[in-house]
Amino acid sequence: MYSDLPVDQLAGYLGSQTDPAGFDGFWEETLAEAQKHPLDVVLEPAASALGTLRVWDVTFNGYGGERIRAWLRVPAEASGPLPGVVQFVGYGGGRGDVHENLFWASAGFAHLHMDTRGQGADWSRGATPDASGSAGPQGPGVMTRGVTDRHTYYYRRLYTDAVRAVEALQSLDLVDSSRCAAVGGSQGGAMALAAAALAPGLSAVAAYVPFLSDLPRAVQITDAYPYRELRDYLAVHRGQPEQVMQTLQYFDAVNFSRRARIPALFSVGLMDEVTPPSTVYAAYNNYAGPKELLVWPYNGHEGGGIEDEVAAAGFLRRVLAGNQAPVSQSAVNRAPEVFAGSPAPQD
Numbered sequence: 001m002y003s004d005l006p007v008d009q010l011a012g013y014l015g016s017q018t019d020p021a022g023f024d025g026f027w028e029e030t031l032a033e034a035q036k037h038p039l040d041v042v043l044e045p046a047a048s049a050l051g052t053l054r055v056w057d058v059t060f061n062g063y064g065g066e067r068i069r070a071w072l073r074v075p076a077e078a079s080g081p082l083p084g085v086v087q088f089v090g091y092g093g094g095r096g097d098v099h100e101n102l103f104w105a106s107a108g109f110a111h112l113h114m115d116t117r118g119q120g121a122d123w124s125r126g127a128t129p130d131a132s133g134s135a136g137p138q139g140p141g142v143m144t145r146g147v148t149d150r151h152t153y154y155y156r157r158l159y160t161d162a163v164r165a166v167e168a169l170q171s172l173d174l175v176d177s178s179r180c181a182a183v184g185g186s187q188g189g190a191m192a193l194a195a196a197a198l199a200p201g202l203s204a205v206a207a208y209v210p211f212l213s214d215l216p217r218a219v220q221i222t223d224a225y226p227y228r229e230l231r232d233y234l235a236v237h238r239g240q241p242e243q244v245m246q247t248l249q250y251f252d253a254v255n256f257s258r259r260a261r262i263p264a265l266f267s268v269g270l271m272d273e274v275t276p277p278s279t280v281y282a283a284y285n286n287y288a289g290p291k292e293l294l295v296w297p298y299n300g301h302e303g304g305g306i307e308d309e310v311a312a313a314g315f316l317r318r319v320l321a322g323n324q325a326p327v328s329q330s331a332v333n334r335a336p337e338v339f340a341g342s343p344a345p346q347d
Contacts, residue, residue, distance in 0.1 A: 004221065004276045007297075015214040015282025017254040024259075026150060026250055027198055034160050037065035041168045043072060048098045052076050053105045055098050058112065060168040062161035069115040069127045070165065071095050073105035074174060081176035082110040083320050084169045086195070088162055088188035089116045091211060091226050092141075094126020103306075104183075107313045110175045114165040116187075117158060118142055132157055137237070143229035147244050155212070155251040159194045166199040179203055179320040183312055186211040186275060186301065189266075190253040193283060196260035204319040206265040206312035207283070209275050209303040213253040214282035216245060224274045253283045261289035265315045267308045269299035 005013060043056040055073050062068035074082060085104045089095065095115040104111035118133060119142065120126015133154070134146030146152030162182075170177040181204040182192040189210030196205040211226070218227045219234075230248075234241050249255065264287055268280040284293050294311060296304050304311065 002270060003273065004270075005278045007270065010278060010281045012285070013278050013281045014285050015254050015279070016216045017214050017252045017282070018249060019255050019258060020246070020249045023250060023255055030156060030160055031163060031198065034063060034164060037061045039164065039167055039171060041171055043172075046071070046098050050076075050099065050102070053102060054078075057098075058168065060164060062117070062164045063157040064132050066117070066131045067128070068117065068161050068164065069095060070168070071098060071101075071111075071113045072172070073102065073111045073113070075105060075108060078108075078110075078174065080110070080174035082108070082174055083316070084110045084112065084172075084175040084177075084180040085316070086112045086114060086162075086165050086169045086180070086182050088114055088165075088182070088184035088191035088195075089119070089124070090184070090186035090188050092119055092122030093124040094120020094128070096124040100124070103309055104313075109313075109316075110169070110172065112165060112169040114161065117161060118145075118154070130154065130157065137233075139229045139233045141226055141229045143226050144233040147230070147233070147247055148240060150247045150250045153247050153251065159191060159198070159251065162191045162195045163199045166195050166202060170201055177201060181205060181316050181320065183207075183309075183316075185209055185303065185308070190256075193253045193256045193260060193264075194251075196262055196264065196289075197256040202262055204263045204265075204316055205260065206308075206315060207253075208267045208308045208312075209269055209272060209301055210253050210266070210280060210283055211275050212251060213257075213275070214279040215248045215252050217282070218276060218279045221278075222273055222276050227274075254286050257283045257287040260287060263290045263292075263315075263319045265292050265294070265312055267294040267296065267303045267311075269296045269301060269303045271298060272300045272303070274301040 046055040046057045058070040115128040118130025134152035138144040145154035182195040183206040184192040185208035189207035190212035
């Protein structure tokens with residue numbers, strides 16, 4: 001059921017998150033530190049039962065020079081240069097099995113599927129440790145890992161990994177570095193928005209039901225995890241709310257949206273209790289570049305499911321080809337045309 005703002009108020013909702021004066025300097029410093037470590041992308045052929053795709057096991061240097069894992073999947077007969085997609089994973093998951101997540105490569109993209117440090121033991125497997133995990137008390141999960149200081153917070157490391165993943169994709173000979181996009185859902189959607197703001201050279205972004213948006217409101221209006229991790233922590237550490245909220249300003253998708261200017265496709269489920277729709281609208285309404293929104297009135301955190309991905313494939317094909325005509329909900333309803341490789345429907 002609808003449990004957030006009335007639908008007619010969502011279109012104008014800008015959120016409750018403030019934009020700290022030191023935001024840009026913090027991220028410039030963070031990424032400058034990361035650049036001190038060579039990217040050092042290594043590709044090893046991955047054994048698989050796939051006949052139509054080729055897959056490589058990829059490693060590269062992320063935050064602190066720590067090795068990050070990924071899969072690279074491409075069409076078996078591709079010679080390049082291909083448009084590229086880097087995909088980020090939802091909360092609790094990792095890059096999964098070599099045989100999973102075949103959509104983007106099957107659609108004709110070079111697909112770099114980044115693993116998520118310190119996660120990957122919930123709904124899909126991961127293989128990358130959070131070697132720089134900060135000391136100090138934390139609740140289960142990663143939402144409160146190092147949360148009392150922006151320099152030690154978990155998402156500083158993960159967002160830096162995301163930017164380095166974009167660089168890794170762009171460095172590949174098989175990839176057209178001028179036609180690369182970031183995609184992801186939930187936590188992966190927040191990472192995609194961070195990459196849109198921080199990674200030079202990206203051409204487009206698709207963020208499905210993005211998590212980590214309008215954090216002050218999210219913590220107060222939903223009882224669902226993972227946001228509940230923050231509330232549980234603050235219920236015990238009663239003297240830290242101001243300190244924690246100051247940290248979260250630097251990792252909120254709303255503040256990245258204010259700085260991102262490449263074309264973006266968002267989606268939102270109006271019955272989403274995990275990522276309340278008002279928080280998604282806050283990120284969308286603050287987005288500084290061309291933007292489109294898919295609204296799923298009767299869906300929760302799954303959003304549009306496969307229809308989000310099919311719509312995103314059509315959106316990326318149009319944007320990467322230089323066609324900025326917006327996608328419409330009726331176009332999404334005709335999404336099989338897009339997946340089949342024909343020109344994206346335009347209304």
